[in-house]
Amino acid sequence: MGRSLSAEQIAHYEEEGWLSPLDLLTPGEVANVRAELEAFEATHGPMSGRPERSRAYLPFRWVDELMRDERLVDMVEDLIGPNILCWNAIFWIKEAGTESFVGWHQDATYWGLDNRELVSVWVALSNATEEAGCMRVLPGSHRTELDHDETYNKANLLTRGQDIRGIDEAVTVAMPLEPGQVSFHNVGTAHGSGSNRTDDRRIGLSLHYLPTHTRQTLAEWDSAALIRGIDEYHHFDHAPRPPINLDPDTMTYHARSADALRRIVYKGSDTSERTL
Ligand SMILES: O=C(O)CCC(=O)C(=O)O
Incomplete structure (x- = not known):
C-alpha cells in the first residue's frame, strides 16, 4: 500500500507499464482548467502549434498548480519515490x-x-473515449526497445511522425x-x-515526472520543476514558478527551456519544424 495507490495498483503499473483510469479532478475543477485553456486560445489562437503547448507549467500558473496537486503527487510518489521533478507538461489536442x-x-x-523511471500522467480535460481517440498502450512493452520509423506525417502529432511498425492492435x-480522470504510463x-x-x-494535458537522480544525456543543460522532496543531484536546472500567467521573466525562462527541449527531441534529425 502506498500513500494513495494500492499495492495491486503499484504492482500492475510495474508489471504492465500502465495504470488507468484514476479519478483526480472534480467536474467543477476540470471545467475551470478547460476554461483557462480556452480563454488563452480565444486571444492567442489554438494551443496546438504554439510554443506554450510544451513546458506549459512555465506560461500558465494553473498548469503549475495542477502539476503540484497533492492528490496527484501522492500517486506519483507511490510509483517513483519521494524526490520528484516534473520534466514536461504538454497539451495534446485533437x-x-x-x-x-x-x-x-x-x-x-x-x-x-538515463533511466526508464519517468512516469507520464495524462489528465483528461474532455471526454477521451475510444471514438474521441483516447490513448492505447502495449502492455509490458516498457521492458523492450522497439524500432521506430520517422514518417514526418503531418497528421501525426509527434515531432518526427514516429511510428512503430507492426503493432498488433x-x-x-x-x-x-x-473528464478529470488520469492515466499513468511508463516512459518505455x-x-x-x-x-x-x-x-x-x-x-489532454500530459505531465512527466521523474526522480531527481535522473540525468539528461543529450544536452549539457535541461530544466525541470522541483515538485516534492529534496534534489541532492541538481542534474536539471530548477524551473521557476510563474507568479501569474504569461509572467515576462518566466516567459524568458520558458523560451530557453523550450529551446533546450527542441534540441533534445530533434537531436540527429534534419528538421525542427514543430514546437515540441
Ligand atoms: O495524447 C495522446 O494521444 C498521446 C499522448 C502522449 O504521447 C503522451 O502523453 O506521452
Missing part, C-alpha cells in the same frame, strides 16, 4: 472530427534520459478517460492514439 492521430511510440527513445489496451511503454471522430475536442 479537434473534433479531424485526422490528427498519435503514432505508436516509446518516449524513452527520444527524451535522452488486438493485444493493445485502450485507456478511455472521463509503447503508446499511441487514433483520430477524434466526435463533435467535441479531445483535450
